[in-house]
Amino acid sequence: MATIREKGYYHWDGRLEERRFPWWPITRTGIQLAFKKKGFRFLFAGQFLPPVIFMAVIYASENLENFKFMVRGSDRIISITPGSFKFFFTFGPVVFLCVMMLVFAGAGLIADDLKHNSLQVYFSRPLRKRDYLLGKMAVVLFFVLIVTLVPGLLLVLSKLVLSGSLRFFLEYPWLVLSILGYSVVLAVVFAFYTLLLSALNKNSRFVMIMIFLTYIFSDILSALLRETFRTPYMILVSIRANLEQVGAFLFAQKSAYPVPVGWSFVVLAALCALSAVVLNTKIRSVEVVK
């Protein structure tokens, strides 16, 4: 006997939003989860200490008359140039603070999904793999840009405001683009770097250690290889040194190492490409049959 079934469940007459940013729920969750981690808020707040110090330096440079008594020759020392910005952005401890932030905010991004089998819940929804990865990447981009690009632009603005003229801007009109460019490079490289390591293990604590150690170890290894082989090209092994090379190029400064900056771009691009390949392989909803 034929059966006619009444579709009696809830009907919604509204319009579904055009999903221009389908990755946004992933990003929002990632940011929310980061702030729920113990100690992260403190670490995040700590990221703004260097910009505050830099701003104090800018203030001092604009009020040299008041500070001359403190340091002899301060008028030469405290001079804000693009080099100062390059120093601020590529200064080892500043970048290290950024890495520490990623240790907490980025380690679990994919590792936790793998651990909790969340991929199958995501991919049974209207969400593509690229949206998923973009959402995860956007978490890292958000945190890195908010501690680099935003303070960088504010520092330029404060320099203009404190000097009371547009002279600095007119002298270095490309500086804003340099800040934007370097912040984006840093954010993208760190996003790929963090997601690569996060996708390699289900244990986010292990990934935290890996993010930290890989960054540190690449620098130590680079120094050892330089001493051993007596060639400056070994700086290409170091993530920090490569970022510093790129920073020097973008801020139109002299490179710290006698190595063409193009090589550093190649190394960082290779790291991103490797990460993309690994992510494409690891991120899939597959039942493992044993």
Place this chain on the structure above:
Amino acid sequence: MTAVIAAKSLSKWYGNVLGLNDVSLEIEAGITGLLGPNGAGKSTFMKLITGQMRPNIGEVTIGGRSVWNNFPLFSSIGFCPEQDAFYEDVTGWEFLTGMIRFHGFPPEEAAERASRALATVELLGDKDRRIRSYSRGMRQRIKFAQAIAHDPGIIILDEPFNGLDPLGKRKLIRLVKDFRSQGRTILVSSHVLPEIEAVTSKIIMIHHGKILAEGDIHKIRDLIETYPHMISVRSNAPRALAAAFVGDASILKMSFGPDGRSLVVETHARDAFFGRLQSVVVEGGFEVEEITSPDDNLQAVFDYLVGG
């Protein structure tokens, strides 16, 4: 009835391991049970239906449209995975609203739907607790809530009764039956046969990646000729009843139940036996208290087909 989900020559393998082998079937509206031992291919089949994986061969269609890469179609599917699939540090509310937002609902609608789904699974009072503090049963219910919150027409439930206490199981069974009466298509997998039996008699039996049987459980049993039907007749005089059947050629074997009051008959000709039983009971003046078929159930069919 028109098939809602259709699989055509579906095969999926992982390296050298065959997950699913040349599966063709159709699933209609209502509840269908997906049965099979662990590793049979149930989860693979469900992931192919929900578009999470691409079949190596074949195609899955929903309402005539191919599932693979058809992302708008995914909003008509609700999937409840077997394993816990959420972050421990988010609240039930955050988890649910986040999941609903993937379907493109505006925030207010997502919130309303989350409230409704949480109320359905009786978790509204615990919505602001972190999932970390949820009991096993609550986790099952929040998983179920995320599968139904966007009001899908098709609900895929992978081992949904795992970890629920008897009361929780009964509630979920009632809920699943309610969804059926709303005209939805529900596919429930389980390896606990009474759970499936409690919600439906329409089953798909899967083993080693192949479909062993599909359809109504009783009709499937009728088709299994290798094993004779067992019929238990409880009466006041089981031995006298047995004596009346000794000469019946359709009966292969007779025995007595442990209570001493039941005659258990094995026959290939069930209808003929019932016809003869009627006359024997009337002529002999036997009092029959109960007639049952001990192997006309899911467990027996499963054992016969899978070899358990």
